[in-house]
Amino acid sequence: MANLHVNIGNLSLKNPVMTASGTFGYGIEFADFINLEDLGGFIVKGTTLNPREGNDYPRMAETPAGMLNCVGLQNKGVDYFCENIYPELKDLDTNVIVNVSGSTPEDYAECAARIDALERISAIELNISCPNVKNGGMAFGVTPEGAATVVKAVRQAYNKTLIVKLSPNVTSIADIAKAVEAEGADSVSLINTLMGTAIDIERRCTKLSIGTGGLSGPCVKPVALRMVMQVAKAVNIPIVGLGGIMNATDAIEFLMAGATAIEIGTANFIDPAITVKVVNGINEWMDNHGVKDIHEIIGCVK
Amino acid sequence: MKKYALDLCVVEKEFPRDGYVLLKLNNPQGALPEMLAGQFVELLIAGSSETFLRRPISINYVDKEKGLLWLLIHVVGNGTKYMSELNVGDTINCVLPLGNGFSMPEGEGKKVLLVGGGVGTAPLLYYGKCLKEAGHTPSFLLGGRSAGDLMQLDLFEAIGNVYTTTEDATLGEKGFVTNHSILNKEQFDLIATCGPKPMMKAVAAWARTANCECEVSLENMMACGVGACLCCVEKDGEGHNVCVCKEGPVFNSKKLNW
Ligand SMILES: Cc1cc2nc3c(=O)[nH]c(=O)nc-3n(C[C@H](O)[C@H](O)[C@H](O)COP(=O)(O)OP(=O)(O)OC[C@H]3O[C@@H](n4cnc5c(N)ncnc54)[C@H](O)[C@@H]3O)c2cc1C
Ligand SMILES: Cc1cc2nc3c(=O)[nH]c(=O)nc-3n(C[C@H](O)[C@H](O)[C@H](O)COP(=O)(O)O)c2cc1C
Ligand code: FES
Numbered sequence: 001m002a003n004l005h006v007n008i009g010n011l012s013l014k015n016p017v018m019t020a021s022g023t024f025g026y027g028i029e030f031a032d033f034i035n036l037e038d039l040g041g042f043i044v045k046g047t048t049l050n051p052r053e054g055n056d057y058p059r060m061a062e063t064p065a066g067m068l069n070c071v072g073l074q075n076k077g078v079d080y081f082c083e084n085i086y087p088e089l090k091d092l093d094t095n096v097i098v099n100v101s102g103s104t105p106e107d108y109a110e111c112a113a114r115i116d117a118l119e120r121i122s123a124i125e126l127n128i129s130c131p132n133v134k135n136g137g138m139a140f141g142v143t144p145e146g147a148a149t150v151v152k153a154v155r156q157a158y159n160k161t162l163i164v165k166l167s168p169n170v171t172s173i174a175d176i177a178k179a180v181e182a183e184g185a186d187s188v189s190l191i192n193t194l195m196g197t198a199i200d201i202e203r204r205c206t207k208l209s210i211g212t213g214g215l216s217g218p219c220v221k222p223v224a225l226r227m228v229m230q231v232a233k234a235v236n237i238p239i240v241g242l243g244g245i246m247n248a249t250d251a252i253e254f255l256m257a258g259a260t261a262i263e264i265g266t267a268n269f270i271d272p273a274i275t276v277k278v279v280n281g282i283n284e285w286m287d288n289h290g291v292k293d294i295h296e297i298i299g300c301v302k
Numbered sequence: 303m304k305k306y307a308l309d310l311c312v313v314e315k316e317f318p319r320d321g322y323v324l325l326k327l328n329n330p331q332g333a334l335p336e337m338l339a340g341q342f343v344e345l346l347i348a349g350s351s352e353t354f355l356r357r358p359i360s361i362n363y364v365d366k367e368k369g370l371l372w373l374l375i376h377v378v379g380n381g382t383k384y385m386s387e388l389n390v391g392d393t394i395n396c397v398l399p400l401g402n403g404f405s406m407p408e409g410e411g412k413k414v415l416l417v418g419g420g421v422g423t424a425p426l427l428y429y430g431k432c433l434k435e436a437g438h439t440p441s442f443l444l445g446g447r448s449a450g451d452l453m454q455l456d457l458f459e460a461i462g463n464v465y466t467t468t469e470d471a472t473l474g475e476k477g478f479v480t481n482h483s484i485l486n487k488e489q490f491d492l493i494a495t496c497g498p499k500p501m502m503k504a505v506a507a508w509a510r511t512a513n514c515e516c517e518v519s520l521e522n523m524m525a526c527g528v529g530a531c532l533c534c535v536e537k538d539g540e541g542h543n544v545c546v547c548k549e550g551p552v553f554n555s556k557k558l559n560w
Binding site: 022023024025029030032033053054057058059060062063064065066067069071074217218266268269270271272273 | 304305306307346351352353354355356397522523525526527528529530531532533534535536537541542543548
């Protein structure tokens with residue numbers, strides 16, 4: 001059996017397969033289909049300092065080979081997570097990572113600080129790239145200065161592994177990646193969803209309550225893969241790659257493009273056991289190709 | 303209840319009327335999992351990028367003796383068309399059972415009225431069967447535009463009294479379900495309804511005036527079906543967004559303030 005172990009900052013992953021925030025609930029929703037401990041880690045729902053109702057229904061529209069969503073970070077707030085969800089997850093033998101969002105740098109920092117206190121949460125993923133909330137979210141993620149401001153505030157409040165999730169809705173994602181690396185981020189994950197929309201021609205209105213949403217699924221994979229390659233050339237910190245991964249082949253492409261680990265998002269809706277199938281598929285591919293250690297393929301395509 | 307992802311096999315296929323298909327599926331790997339009336343299944347439409355997400359379909363009936371799950375499908379687009387084109391012997395991947403079912407009243411001999419419109423009558427068949435088995439007395443009030451719209455009437459009649467309305471008076475009383483005379487003649491302990499939203503809201507409003515508990519079954523658009531994505535929400539009575547796939551699809555109408 002090949003060695004699939006990788007590190008992201010101080011985070012030790014038994015294999016490079018994680019799940020994407022907002023597509024995997026709190027993990028518990030998938031426990032009937034897979035053993036959560038078979039994953040390198042999983043990233044739970046976007047969490048904010050205060051509870052958020054999210055946007056109105058309809059929040060999704062199917063598109064060819066993908067979907068648009070405008071959930072808008074509905075969650076019960078960080079304290080609810082700490083008191084009610086954390087106890088259910090803390091004894092799992094895998095990495096549980098919290099995706100943190102906010103509307104001001106202070107919000108982000110305070111939310112991160114409260115999660116820092118949870119012993120078994122070994123990393124956060126900072127979401128500076130949500131296209132579905134008005135102030136904050138993506139607003140920070142679209143300029144190097146905005147991104148740097150949030151990362152700086154959070155870095156002071158948070159000591160463990162800090163992954164910063166980047167938006168693809170920018171001119172140069174490599175410049176943003178460099179800016180967050182300079183502020184002390186341990187890793188970058190990319191991509192969040194691409195902003196898009198869909199129209200109901202009978203009713204002559206958009207299919208989403210706020211008019212736009214974030215595109216995900218296999219239709220975004222080529223864009224995501226290109227961005228991972230570009231960022232891999234620009235920074236020295238490890239990259240977590242995601243966007244449209246549906247199977248082990250897709251995952252291996254991201255690894256070869258320079259990602260040290262990957263996340264699976266929308267594919268969980270199509271096959272709730274896909275994550276473990278991808279772990280097994282990577283393993284099998286490595287065995288068939290005589291690859292003994294996953295690091296042999298990480299970034300092998302320049 | 304434990305959820306499964308299973309390749310179920312089409313054993314029988316019927317066309318109860320134009321544009322509808324009834325699939326009877328078994329599990330070639332063994333027994334069907336335990337399922338409750340009102341729960342649903344998410345079906346994978348394989349090999350098409352246009353119908354990328356799974357499609358939710360209610361449990362129409364469970365034939366425990368033969369190990370068959372029935373799904374009654376209205377063909378409205380590519381996903382449901384794919385289901386209608388499955389042949390006997392084909393398999394389809396199903397995630398099931400999902401959501402919460404209709405409630406089973408305590409005790410025995412409770413009078414329950416099940417009100418359905420269109421393909422919304424589908425989950426009421428199995429619910430009626432389960433109520434009867436538990437010693438209750440289900441009655442059905444089924445509505446459609448025309449006589450041909452009402453499906454599975456013989457099966458409903460084998461379970462309880464059936465009252466019908468049609469807009470063109472081709473069967474039963476003329477008009478909508480909420481105008482049916484039975485509502486003024488009899489008292490019920492519980493009402494359950496599934497169908498178009500305006501119909502369910504009217505039924506819930508009637509139940510409120512009659513001081514009767516009412517359960518409604520929603521059909522919001524879904525992505526994951528397991529409570530992970532928060533795409534399928536409905537506003538509850540307090541203005542909070544609740545997941546239809548996980549906390550529903552069956553809700554007490556009071557919870558939604560209907
Ligand atoms: C919990 C639940 C249970 C359901 N049970 C049944 C059932 O037993 N039998 C049945 O025939 N249908 C049922 N539906 C509706 C069914 O899921 C949709 O009709 C189906 O997904 C449409 O897929 P399609 O690819 O054929 O059509 P699409 O091309 O996706 O859509 C065609 C048309 O149908 C509309 N539509 C799509 N999804 C829904 C939806 N969820 N509700 C209402 N309209 C929709 C679209 O707006 C569009 O106008 C249920 C839905 C839910 C959420
Ligand atoms: C329904 C839904 C909700 C999401 N919620 C979040 C979120 O709360 N925080 C976040 O950083 N990303 C969120 N995302 C983005 C995903 O984590 C991921 O970046 C994106 O979907 C691309 O990956 P995929 O194509 O594998 O799904 C969400 C995506 C979807 C589809
Ligand atoms: S469909 Fe995903 S939460 Fe209901």
